[in-house]
Structures are given as C-alpha cells and as structure tokens.
Amino acid sequence: MKYNWNWGILWQTSIDGQNTWIMMLIHGLGWTLFAALCAGVIALLLGSVIGVVRTTDHKWLVRLGNAYVELFRNIPLLVQLFLWFFVIPELLPKAFGSAIKQMPPPWGSFVPAVIGLGLFTAARVAEQVRAGIQSLPRGQRMAGTALGLTQAQTYRHVLLPMAFRIIMPPLTSETMNLIKNTSVALTIGLVELTAAARSMQEFTFQVFEAFTAATVIYIIVNLVVVNLLRWLEKSVAVPGFIGPAAVGGGGH
Amino acid sequence: MAMIELKDVSKWYGSFQVLNGCTTSVEKGEVIVVCGPSGSGKSTLIKVVNALEPFQKGTIHVDGISVSDPKTDLPKLRSRVGMVFQHFELFPHLTITENLTLGQIKVLKRSEEEAKTRGLKYLDRVGLIEQKDKFPGQLSGGQQQRVAIARALSMDPICMLFDEPTSALDPEMINEVLDVMVGLAKEGMTMMVVTHEMGFARKVANRVIFMDRGQIVEDASKDDFFGKPRSERAQQFLAKILHN
Ligand SMILES: Nc1ncnc2c1ncn2[C@@H]1O[C@H](COP(=O)(O)OP(=O)(O)OP(=O)(O)O)[C@@H](O)[C@H]1O
Numbered sequence: 001m002k003y004n005w006n007w008g009i010l011w012q013t014s015i016d017g018q019n020t021w022i023m024m025l026i027h028g029l030g031w032t033l034f035a036a037l038c039a040g041v042i043a044l045l046l047g048s049v050i051g052v053v054r055t056t057d058h059k060w061l062v063r064l065g066n067a068y069v070e071l072f073r074n075i076p077l078l079v080q081l082f083l084w085f086f087v088i089p090e091l092l093p094k095a096f097g098s099a100i101k102q103m104p105p106p107w108g109s110f111v112p113a114v115i116g117l118g119l120f121t122a123a124r125v126a127e128q129v130r131a132g133i134q135s136l137p138r139g140q141r142m143a144g145t146a147l148g149l150t151q152a153q154t155y156r157h158v159l160l161p162m163a164f165r166i167i168m169p170p171l172t173s174e175t176m177n178l179i180k181n182t183s184v185a186l187t188i189g190l191v192e193l194t195a196a197a198r199s200m201q202e203f204t205f206q207v208f209e210a211f212t213a214a215t216v217i218y219i220i221v222n223l224v225v226v227n228l229l230r231w232l233e234k235s236v237a238v239p240g241f242i243g244p245a246a247v248g249g250g251g252h
Numbered sequence: 253m254a255m256i257e258l259k260d261v262s263k264w265y266g267s268f269q270v271l272n273g274c275t276t277s278v279e280k281g282e283v284i285v286v287c288g289p290s291g292s293g294k295s296t297l298i299k300v301v302n303a304l305e306p307f308q309k310g311t312i313h314v315d316g317i318s319v320s321d322p323k324t325d326l327p328k329l330r331s332r333v334g335m336v337f338q339h340f341e342l343f344p345h346l347t348i349t350e351n352l353t354l355g356q357i358k359v360l361k362r363s364e365e366e367a368k369t370r371g372l373k374y375l376d377r378v379g380l381i382e383q384k385d386k387f388p389g390q391l392s393g394g395q396q397q398r399v400a401i402a403r404a405l406s407m408d409p410i411c412m413l414f415d416e417p418t419s420a421l422d423p424e425m426i427n428e429v430l431d432v433m434v435g436l437a438k439e440g441m442t443m444m445v446v447t448h449e450m451g452f453a454r455k456v457a458n459r460v461i462f463m464d465r466g467q468i469v470e471d472a473s474k475d476d477f478f479g480k481p482r483s484e485r486a487q488q489f490l491a492k493i494l495h496n
Pocket residue numbers: 265268270288289290291292293294295296297
C-alpha cells in the first residue's frame with residue numbers, strides 16, 4: 001500500500017478556514033469531555049438515588065428502580081440516543097417539540113446526547129450503588145437505626161460513605177465507559193472528538209493521521225482520568241479497613 | 253413500672269414462627285441473661301425490644317412507651333436504648349471519636365464539643381482513651397467491642413441490650429469486655445444480655461431466661477436456674493455449656 005504520511009497536516013488550516021486541524025480535534029475533545037461531564041453528573045445523582053431506593057423496603061419503589069435499571073441498561077445506547085433525538089421531540093406538545101428541534105447547533109445534538117448518555121449511565125451507576133450498599137454487613141444498617149438515626153441519616157452517615165468507597169473501582173471503569181460512549185453522539189450530529197477526526201479524514205484523506213491523533217488523545221484522557229480517580233480512591237481510603245473482597249464488576 | 257415489658261409477643265417470618273407467646277419483664281436496674289440453643293430466637297427477642305424487627309402479636313413497652321404504636325417516635329425511643337452487637341458494628345470510615353459522637357450530634361442534637369466531651373469520658377471509662385483518633389479497623393476485636401459499649405453509653409441510655417457481645421472474640425479478649433459489662437451491671441444499669449458466658453450470669457444476673465424454638469421455656473432467678481432448672485431442655489443445655 002502506498003500512503004503519503006503527512007503529520008504536518010495537523011498544523012494546517014482546517015475546513016473552517018481559521019483553525020488548524022489539531023485545534024479542531026481538541027475542540028472536539030472539549031465537547032467529548034463536556035458531554036461526559038454533564039452526563040456524568042446526571043448519572044451520579046440519578047443513579048445514586050435509584051441505587052439507594054432499590055435497597056429500601058418500599059416494595060413499589062424497589063420495583064420501579066429495578067424496572068428503570070433493566071430498561072435503560074438493556075436498550076442499546078445508540079437506540080436510546082436516536083429515541084431522544086428523533087422520537088421524543090415528536091411526542092412532546094408541538095410548541096415544546098419544535099423548540100427543541102430548533103435549538104441552534106451544537107445544542108440540538110448536545111442536549112439529547114447528554115440526556116441519553118446520562119440516563120443510560122445512571123442505570124449502570126444505580127446497579128453499582130445497590131451492589132455496594134448490599135455488600136455491607138447487615139448489622140451496619142441496624143447499628144445506625146439502633147442509635148436512633150432516621151433511615152435517611154443512616155444512608156447519609158453510615159451506609160453511603162462506605163458503599164461509595166467500595167464501588168470506586170467499578171465507578172472508575174464506568175467513567176471510562178462514559179467518556180468512550182460519548183462518541184456514539186456523533187450519530188446524532190455532535191462534533192465531538194471522533195466526529196472531528198472523521199471530518200478531518202473526509203476532507204484531507206489523511207485517515208491514519210486523523211485517527212492516530214484521536215486515539216492518542218483518548219489514551220491521554222484515559223490516563224489522566226484513571227489516575228485522578230485512583231488518587232481520589234486512595235485519599236478517601238479508610239485506615240485499617242479490609243473491605244468486602246469484590247463487588248459485581250463493571251464492563252459490558 | 254417495668255423498664256421493659258413483653259406481653260405474649262409472637263413473630264413470624266412468613267409461615268415460620270420465630271417467637272411464640274413470649275412474656276417477660278425487666279425491672280429498672282435488673283440484669284437479665286438470655287440463653288438457649290442456636291436458632292431459638294434470642295437475637296430476635298432482643299431486636300423486637302427496640303423495634304429493629306417488627307412483630308405481629310402481643311405488646312412491648314419500654315419505659316412505658318409502646319414499641320408497636322404507630323404514633324411512637326421510634327428513632328427517639330431507640331436512642332434511649334443502647335444496643336451492642338455480636339460483630340461490634342462500629343462505623344469503619346469514622347474515627348473512634350466520630351463513632352462516639354455521631355448519634356449524640358445527629359439524634360440528641362448535642363453540640364460537637366459536648367458530644368466529644370461525653371464520648372471521650374466513656375472511652376476513658378472502657379480504658380481506650382489513647383485510641384480516640386484511630387479507626388475501628390486498627391483496633392482488636394475486644395477493643396472494638398469496648399468502643400461499641402462506650403458508643404451506646406454516650407447516648408445516656410435508660411437500658412442496654414447485648415446480643416452475644418463476646419462470641420465473636422478470641423478467648424483472650426472476652427474478659428476485657430465482660431469486665432466492662434460487669435462494671436455496668438454493678439452500677440445499676442438495666443441490661444438484657446444474650447450470652448452463653450455463664451460466669452457472667454452467675455456474677456451479675458438477677459434472672460436467667462432460657463429460650464427454645466421461639467418460646468421462653470424458663471424464666472427463673474439466677475439461683476433457681478443454676479440450682480435446679482425445671483425443664484429438661486434447660487438442664488441438658490446447661491450441662492452441655494458448663495462442660496465446655
Ligand atoms: N430475616 C429472617 N428471615 C427468615 N428467618 C429468619 C430471619 N432471621 C432469623 N430467622 C430465623 O429465625 C430463627 C431465630 O433466629 P435468631 O437469630 O433469633 O436465633 P438465635 O437464638 O439468636 O440464634 P443464634 O444463637 O444462632 O444467634 C432462626 O431459625 C433463624 O433461621
């Protein structure tokens with residue numbers, strides 16, 4: 001195969017006539033990280049609430065939580081994004097739906113992408129939070145209750161601080177998944193890192209440079225985030241605590 | 253008025269009856285030891301007293317307050333009943349001091365300073381004041397159980413429940429915990445203690461309750477119980493544990 005390597009392309013002006021290609025990739029990275037951050041906040045908040053609810057003894061809430069997890073975990077992410085992008089706006093009241101469709105780019109893609117990624121990841125976080133709480137000895141909840149703490153206080157001061165420490169490793173891998181999953185949003189028009197690399201490849205035909213650069217950027221982000229979370233995990237580690245050996249792992 | 257009063261208490265797990273018409277009472281300042289074979293319902297009997305487990309029939313009053321009355325403020329009631337568990341159940345992510353103050357601050361609404369003063373007073377009492385900044389995982393089992401007792405005492409309980417407080421401990425640590433409990437009993441604390449430590453029962457118990465298959469088979473003064481248990485099951489049980 002004859003291929004004209006041209007790494008210099010990264011520093012040439014891109015299709016927008018102003019920025020270099022490398023800047024365009026970094027701009028894409030910005031959207032990747034911003035989408036992941038917004039979706040991550042939704043996932044952490046909603047996932048924690050649903051995870052907690054599933055460990056209470058309110059039968060109907062538990063069922064509702066279980067149903068949420070099964071639904072959002074088992075429908076492919078791509079399908080979920082299509083639903084949020086194409087279908088939901090049609091189902092909403094007309095004025096509301098068309099307001100959504102007329103959102104200026106990139107928000108028209110960004111908002112459904114964040115909602116879709118957030119709700120999908122929330123299901124996965126909920127599963128980890130449930131597993132974390134249930135891995136604690138039953139006596140912990142009892143000890144909190146016996147002291148006179150309310151159920152909410154027992155979760156806040158006794159169960160969740162330990163549960164979150166225990167699930168730090170799987171939550172780290174969920175975070176990595178979330179960052180990677182943002183690339184699915186290119187299918188609904190969000191120009192994040194992968195989409196930026198693709199447009200570079202389409203306009204310059206320098207396919208290897210484009211995707212090598214994107215890959216390197218993903219790897220660097222990965223390393224930074226993993227190390228940040230490892231550091232966080234270490235800094236909240238409990239002296240002398242030997243945890244429950246393993247909690248149901250992450251992964252697909 | 254009795255401090256703890258159970259009348260005809262029955263409890264089922266599904267169709268399995270764990271407690272069967274249990275009636276007994278603990279007067280203020282009394283120490284009651286509960287014993288019986290594994291699975292006989294001792295833990296359950298202790299747990300229904302502060303409503304950690306619901307029950308379906310009968311009534312329980314603690315200091316005159318009904319435990320099963322929906323109008324009862326259960327967190328408040330529980331905060332007045334100290335509880336010590338077989339596996340200590342200290343909160344691993346909190347220092348010893350924080351373990352001692354959490355309930356005081358959140359439930360009794362004491363200031364952090366007041367809670368600390370009081371908590372450390374009891375920590376000193378169980379002989380562990382030097383450990384105040386450590387975490388539970390850094391202490392031995394016996395030390396953890398003494399902290400757990402101090403945690404319960406910090407709430408100024410009107411009575412204390414113990415569920416096999418020494419059975420998870422290595423033999424050499426049992427006495428350090430029993431000594432603390434004997435001290436409490438001698439000071440007049442009202443105590444309901446599930447234990448097979450008959451030495452403890454002999455030393456400080458007023459009465460001994462023997463349970464079997466969810467029933468209180470024997471509820472006798474200490475001297476009667478060790479002298480001549482009426483039921484054959486209690487006799488067999490006693491013979492077995494006294495020979496170990
Ligand atoms: N959550 C539960 N669901 C169903 N059955 C239970 C539950 N908890 C306890 N049991 C059953 O109730 C019975 C009494 O249990 P309990 O823990 O009170 O016994 P125990 O006398 O304390 O025994 P041990 O000496 O082993 O601690 C046992 O047969 C036990 O299997």
